[in-house]
Amino acid sequence: MSAQSQKNLQQYVLRLADNALIIGQRLSEWCGHAPALEEDIATANTALDLIGQARNWFAYASELDTDGRSEDQLALLRDERDYLNVLLVEQPNGDYGNTLMRQFIFDIWHFYLLEGLTRSADATISAIAEKSIKEVNYHVSRSSDLIIRLGNGTEESHGKLQEALNNLWRYSGELTLSDALDDEMLALGIGADLSGVERKFQAAITRGFHEASLVAPKIGYMQRGGKTGVHSESMGRLLAEMQVMQRSHPNLTW
Amino acid sequence: MSQKNEWPLWEIFVRGQHGLAHRHVGSLHAADAEMALNNARDVYTRRNEGLSIWCVPAAAITASAPSEKGPLFEPSNSKVYRHPTFYDIPKEIGNM
Numbered sequence: 001m002s003a004q005s006q007k008n009l010q011q012y013v014l015r016l017a018d019n020a021l022i023i024g025q026r027l028s029e030w031c032g033h034a035p036a037l038e039e040d041i042a043t044a045n046t047a048l049d050l051i052g053q054a055r056n057w058f059a060y061a062s063e064l065d066t067d068g069r070s071e072d073q074l075a076l077l078r079d080e081r082d083y084l085n086v087l088l089v090e091q092p093n094g095d096y097g098n099t100l101m102r103q104f105i106f107d108i109w110h111f112y113l114l115e116g117l118t119r120s121a122d123a124t125i126s127a128i129a130e131k132s133i134k135e136v137n138y139h140v141s142r143s144s145d146l147i148i149r150l151g152n153g154t155e156e157s158h159g160k161l162q163e164a165l166n167n168l169w170r171y172s173g174e175l176t177l178s179d180a181l182d183d184e185m186l187a188l189g190i191g192a193d194l195s196g197v198e199r200k201f202q203a204a205i206t207r208g209f210h211e212a213s214l215v216a217p218k219i220g221y222m223q224r225g226g227k228t229g230v231h232s233e234s235m236g237r238l239l240a241e242m243q244v245m246q247r248s249h250p251n252l253t254w
Numbered sequence: 255m256s257q258k259n260e261w262p263l264w265e266i267f268v269r270g271q272h273g274l275a276h277r278h279v280g281s282l283h284a285a286d287a288e289m290a291l292n293n294a295r296d297v298y299t300r301r302n303e304g305l306s307i308w309c310v311p312a313a314a315i316t317a318s319a320p321s322e323k324g325p326l327f328e329p330s331n332s333k334v335y336r337h338p339t340f341y342d343i344p345k346e347i348g349n350m
Contacts, residue, residue: 036261038282042296142292149285 003066010064011084012185013125014074015227016117017057018085020132021075023106024050025242026093035096042142046103049135056128072253076246080235087226088171090235097150097160101168104143105205109175111136112200116192125190144208151212158213165209166217173222176201263312264290266297268304274349276308284309 001009027047034040058071065074088106093099114136117129150157176198178186185191209216225231245252261283267276279298284290290309299307318326330336 036283038284038293038297042293045296045300138295145288145292149289 013061015084017054018083020050021054022085023089053132060124076243081229086174092234098164100146101164104147107139107143108204109201111140112197121189148212151214169216170219170223174224261285264309265312266294267308269306
């Protein structure tokens with residue numbers, strides 16, 4: 001593998017790693033604060049699943065790193081512009097309805113993305129995808145169940161979810177937007193086919209919204225930038241909290 | 255959350271990897287049976303404990319009162335011949 005194609009492969013893996021890490025970090029902010037004990041435990045479980053998946057991706061990204069950076073250095077010591085997660089996952093939790101809506105959109109997309117990656121020509125990527133998709137399958141069924149319940153619940157619960165959807169839908173376009181790196185990885189048989197992912201994602205999420213009596217707003221311009229390191233304003237604060245231990249005590253281990 | 259808006263209580267039974275019968279593991283709150291199953295999965299089976307989960311509405315359980323302990327159970331205490339402790343169970347039988 002040439003140095004450049006190794007670098008590109010690493011960037012692709014870092015996108016996957018950062019998505020899982022950042023949404024895991026966001027979900028873990030609920031630990032001890034969720035509206036019911038059972039929800040608290042379930043949310044923390046999901047966060048742990050995702051951080052566990054992030055670790056697998058980071059371990060691979062570390063193997064591919066030409067500067068020999070470790071898993072921890074990659075996860076916790078890069079600067080904001082070097083994080084390659086989509087904008088959706090860094091959006092603040094807001095109320096619980098907002099968190100559930102973010103999770104619902106993410107889970108459905110995540111599932112079809114991983115499904116595509118199980119067929120990757122890269123054996124490590126397909127193995128990690130294979131392992132992760134079992135957990136994500138459950139995430140989808142859990143978040144769908146809650147969205148359908150609350151969408152058809154009281155006027156208040158329906159209103160909160162619809163408002164969350166109105167706020168978050170503008171970040172859905174980036175999920176399946178293909179750029180040069182995606183095209184290159186697809187051509188090599190390594191990456192997922194995002195147009196296929198988009199078809200399945202749209203069909204599933206439209207069905208979900210319909211069942212939950214929710215309507216996705218018409219968005220003129222979909223936000224984008226996270227995949228190339230251009231983040232929204234809340235990302236800085238998230239990183240400050242996530243990185244403070246490694247920054248103040250370098251090489252700290254548990 | 256105010257008391258009166260709380261979800262109903264469910265008792266959770268899990269059949270473990272090697273267990274033969276479902277065993278009571280605890281209770282939790284959930285709006286309905288489906289949600290109780292999901293919550294039970296998250297609360298009680300994350301360390302690979304379970305193969306099967308039963309959720310029972312706590313209200314559906316009829317329990318004996320602690321104050322009736324004497325009349326209910328004491329009479330059998332003195333009837334030692336009812337306890338199957340006089341047999342040697344051959345190893346091949348396994349769990350009984």
